[in-house]
Amino acid sequence: MITLGADCLLFQMVNGESVPLSAEMINVELTGEHSDQFDSHFVQHAANAVFHYFKHDLGRNTVTVGEFAGALESVLRGFGTSALAPNSPAVKQEVIVSDLKQLVSDSGNGCELFFFPRLRDEMRIQLQHSPRLLRFRGLRGCVKQLTGTRRWSARCRRLEAQILAYLGQCFQAEPKSDDCTLVVQ
Secondary structure, eight states, rough: OOOOOOEEEEOOOOTTTTEEEGGGGOOOOOSTGGGSSHHHHHHHHHHHHHIIIIIIISSSSSSEEEHHHHHHHHHHHHHHHHOTTTTOOOOOEEEEEEEEHHHHHTSSSSSSHHHHHHHHHEEEEHHOOOOEEEEEEEOOOOOOOOTSSSOOOHHHHHHHHHHHHHHHHHHHHSGGGGTTTTOOO
């Protein structure tokens, strides 16, 4: 067994793989309306602080990419709202979370035919609240439930890619999605 370096964390990717990374290996790119608010050095220092928080403050050896991104987002949001100029528009703080596994249950428990229209309806409903961040969680469990499998397979990977592509297309088609960020975990 190979031991993890003292300066590394294992990052669990969406596809189930784990990758050891040190704080210096993390590269962050901001997108969206307020992405020009921070310079790259500031963002890198914020990412290093979040890395330190997970590694040393919480004593963790493993973190999901979603957890890391959420923590970094919280840190940057905290700096962003206080760093905005007085005349600039306020940053939306609202985050809406939808559970994909619950949507599968609501749409007939394991039937893709009803799941995809239900997914689009959920996105439309949530975007009516004009959130700053729209988060869909439980993708892996949703895929397993739809495929009726316990273990991740090639069929699961295909369905996962199909759901991600569908969400992306639906999100881009919605008129209120310009000032909102979509996150799928």
